[in-house]
Amino acid sequence: MSTELSRRLSAVIPDAALEIVALPEVPNIRLALLQASYPQHLLDSDTIAEIMNTPMYWAFCWASGQVLARFILDNPDYVKGQRVLDFGSGSGVVAIAAALAGAKQVVACDNDPLALLACAYNAELNGVKLVLASSWERYVEPTDLILASDVLYDRANLSWLELFLKRAPCVLVADSRIRDFSAEHYELLSSNNSFTLPDLDESQEFRRVRVYLGRAV
Numbered sequence: 702m703s704t705e706l707s708r709r710l711s712a713v714i715p716d717a718a719l720e721i722v723a724l725p726e727v728p729n730i731r732l733a734l735l736q737a738s739y740p741q742h743l744l745d746s747d748t749i750a751e752i753m754n755t756p757m758y759w760a761f762c763w764a765s766g767q768v769l770a771r772f773i774l775d776n777p778d779y780v781k782g783q784r785v786l787d788f789g790s791g792s793g794v795v796a797i798a799a800a801l802a803g804a805k806q807v808v809a810c811d812n813d814p815l816a817l818l819a820c821a822y823n824a825e826l827n828g829v830k831l832v833l834a835s836s837w838e839r840y841v842e843p844t845d846l847i848l849a850s851d852v853l854y855d856r857a858n859l860s861w862l863e864l865f866l867k868r869a870p871c872v873l874v875a876d877s878r879i880r881d882f883s884a885e886h887y888e889l890l891s892s893n894n895s896f897t898l899p900d901l902d903e904s905q906e907f908r909r910v911r912v913y914l915g916r917a918v
């Protein structure tokens with residue numbers, strides 16, 4: 702287990718620990734995630750405020766990440782031989798799926814340094830190599846495909862959809878946050894129920910994950 706990740710997690714959430722979990726819907730991928738039995742009842746209001754200020758997205762596998770990883774492994778032709786960038790990688794679940802499915806190169810891009818540490822740790826756990834990028838703006842290498850799961854949690858982030866298509870000819874987005882998602886040059890490919898790990902007991906609405914394909918014209 703990565704001691705640095707464990708240390709940083711327990712500094713924010715006392716008594717929380719990481720555990721290595723095989724994803725229920727993608728059992729060939731294993732990730733270090735927040736222990737499912739973490740003691741929520743011990744959290745006082747100061748700790749909750751600290752968690753809100755320092756969200757540890759990388760300690761969860763978001764429902765959209767699990768669905769997009771499954772989609773990529775079931776449809777490897779999207780990534781095979783391609784230079785892929787996973788925007789907002791978090792734990793690295795989607796980037797790892799792309800590498801397992803035969804991508805030529807996979808860049809895990811996240812502006813949270815701890816997420817990049819988690820990506821590196823989880824990539825090694827799954828026997829794949831990822832390139833790490835801390836800045837979307839500064840990573841300007843040619844890219845064939847952009848992957849993005851659960852990055853539209855804020856409506857302002859919708860503007861990324863257009864930016865993705867300026868950077869790559871093809872984009873796969875998985876989202877459960879914006880029900881009426883419709884954007885120019887994007888089409889709906891699939892819709893599945895899933896869940897976040899550890900399970901946050903989110904409402905049914907946020908368990909419905911849609912996968913979209915964007916193509917530059």
Ligand SMILES: C[S@@+](CC[C@H](N)C(=O)[O-])C[C@H]1O[C@@H](n2cnc3c(N)ncnc32)[C@H](O)[C@@H]1O
Pocket residue numbers: 758759761762763764765766767788789790791792793794795810811812813816837849850851852
């Ligand atoms: C909800 S998490 C999703 C993680 C992962 N894709 C998954 O599905 O499990 C969103 C991630 O986007 C990252 N993020 C947010 N804004 C970003 C930006 N401007 N550039 C790169 N990453 C960003 C966050 O740090 C976080 O790790």
